[in-house]
Amino acid sequence: MIQVGTLTSLGSLKAVRMHDVLRDFSISKGREESFLEIYSGQEIESPTSQRTKCRRLAIHGEHDNMYVFLKQYAPYLRSLLFFNTEHSELDFGFKDFKLLRVLDGVFFPSRALSDVGKLIQLRYLGVLMRYDAIQGRFRLRLEPQSIGKLKTLPRSIGKLKNLQTLEVTNFTDQCSRVSWKSKNMRHFVGVKSAAVMNSRLVFSNNLRTLKPVMGGRWVEDGRLANLTNLQRLKIMLSVQEELNSLVPNIERLHCLESLSLVFSSFNPIILPTAISLSHLEHLQKLSLDGEIKKLPDPHQFPPNLVKLTLKASYLEEDSIIKLERLPNLKMLLLGYCSYNWTKLVCSSSEGFPQLHIYIYNFYMIWRS
Structure with a gap:
C-alpha cells in the first residue's frame, strides 16, 4: 500500500507513493477527525461547522471569495x-x-503578507x-503606486521569532529591509542577494541550511564561520577575493554535509x-560550478565524499587520475x-x- 516514490542521488528515500484506496481512506479519516481538508477545482463548497474546525487545509486551483471561505x-x-x-490574488491579510x-x-x-508578522506561531x-511565462519576466500585479512598497518582503x-524555515522562490533582493535576529531559524532557502546577506540579517548557530547566497562582506566579517552547525551551503562567488576569504571560513564548518560553490563566468x-x-x-x-582547471590533490578532498559534481570546470587532462583515487566516491x-x-x-x-x-556532459543531454 505504501511504495517507494523517488530516491535521492545517494539512494536514500525522498518520497513515497500511496495506493489510491489507502489515500481515499486517509483523506476520509482525516476529515472525520478534523485533521485534514483538501479542496480542489474551481468551486469551493460551503463547509459545515464541523469541517471548519479542521487543523490542516490544502487549497488546489483558483477560487473566488477566498477570504470569506478561509x-x-x-x-x-x-x-x-x-x-x-x-493567477489568484489573496487580497487579504x-x-x-x-x-x-x-x-x-x-x-x-x-x-x-501584509500581516505576516502577526503570525507569532x-x-x-x-x-x-x-512569473509571466508569456512575457518572460517577473511581474508585479499591483497598481503602479503600490509597486515601490512591495519590492521586498515586509519588515x-x-x-517571527519562532520561524524555523523561510523558503523563497525566484527572489533576489527580498529581505534587505528586514532587521532580524532569529534564534530558531534552521533553513534559509532562496535568498541570493549580496545586499540581503550584507544587511542586518543575523543568524544563530542553529542554522542548518543556507542556499543559495552570495559571497561578500558578511563572509569576511565572520558571520559564516559562526554557523558551526551548518549542514548544507550553496554560495555564489563573483570575484577571486570572495573565494579567498571564503576558504578559511569553511574550515570551521565541521558539520557540513553538502557544499556547492558557484564561480562567476564573467570574472575568472x-x-x-x-x-x-x-x-x-x-x-x-x-x-563546483565554474573554471577550476587544476583540481586539489586527492588527500585534500573530504575523506567521505560520495557525490562530486563539476560544471564548466575546464579540467586538465590528467585530472581524472586524481578523481579515481577518491576512495568513497560513488557518483561522479x-x-x-x-x-x-x-x-x-x-x-x-x-x-x-x-x-x-x-x-x-549531462547538461547537453538534458538540453536535447
Missing part, C-alpha cells in the same frame, strides 16, 4: 497550503490566523514570485591549489565544459573503487 477556518488552522494558484504554524504557496506581491513560510517578517576565479577540505569528515556532496557528474578532452582514461584497474553512477 475566515471560517481561521480560529483552528495550524497549516495552510496553496497549490496551483498562480492573515491577522486572524493566530495559530498558524505552516504557510506555503503564497505568491508575492500580495496583501496576504509560524514555523514555516514558503513564498513564491509571480514584519523580522517579528581559480580554485587555490592549497585549498583543503580534508577536515570536513561529514561532507558527502560537493559541487561531469557537466557541460567540465572535461573537454576526447579521452577519459583511468591510470589503473583499481581506480574509482566504489563508483556506481557516472554521468558525462
Whole structure:
C-alpha cells in the first residue's frame, strides 16, 4: 500500500507513493477527525461547522471569495497550503490566523503578507514570485503606486521569532529591509542577494541550511564561520577575493554535509591549489560550478565524499587520475565544459573503487 516514490542521488528515500484506496481512506479519516481538508477545482463548497474546525487545509486551483471561505477556518488552522494558484490574488491579510504554524504557496506581491508578522506561531513560510511565462519576466500585479512598497518582503517578517524555515522562490533582493535576529531559524532557502546577506540579517548557530547566497562582506566579517552547525551551503562567488576569504571560513564548518560553490563566468576565479577540505569528515556532496582547471590533490578532498559534481570546470587532462583515487566516491557528474578532452582514461584497474553512477556532459543531454 505504501511504495517507494523517488530516491535521492545517494539512494536514500525522498518520497513515497500511496495506493489510491489507502489515500481515499486517509483523506476520509482525516476529515472525520478534523485533521485534514483538501479542496480542489474551481468551486469551493460551503463547509459545515464541523469541517471548519479542521487543523490542516490544502487549497488546489483558483477560487473566488477566498477570504470569506478561509475566515471560517481561521480560529483552528495550524497549516495552510496553496497549490496551483498562480493567477489568484489573496487580497487579504492573515491577522486572524493566530495559530498558524505552516504557510506555503503564497505568491508575492500580495496583501496576504501584509500581516505576516502577526503570525507569532509560524514555523514555516514558503513564498513564491509571480512569473509571466508569456512575457518572460517577473511581474508585479499591483497598481503602479503600490509597486515601490512591495519590492521586498515586509519588515514584519523580522517579528517571527519562532520561524524555523523561510523558503523563497525566484527572489533576489527580498529581505534587505528586514532587521532580524532569529534564534530558531534552521533553513534559509532562496535568498541570493549580496545586499540581503550584507544587511542586518543575523543568524544563530542553529542554522542548518543556507542556499543559495552570495559571497561578500558578511563572509569576511565572520558571520559564516559562526554557523558551526551548518549542514548544507550553496554560495555564489563573483570575484577571486570572495573565494579567498571564503576558504578559511569553511574550515570551521565541521558539520557540513553538502557544499556547492558557484564561480562567476564573467570574472575568472581559480580554485587555490592549497585549498583543503580534508577536515570536513561529514561532507558527502560537493559541487563546483565554474573554471577550476587544476583540481586539489586527492588527500585534500573530504575523506567521505560520495557525490562530486563539476560544471564548466575546464579540467586538465590528467585530472581524472586524481578523481579515481577518491576512495568513497560513488557518483561522479561531469557537466557541460567540465572535461573537454576526447579521452577519459583511468591510470589503473583499481581506480574509482566504489563508483556506481557516472554521468558525462549531462547538461547537453538534458538540453536535447
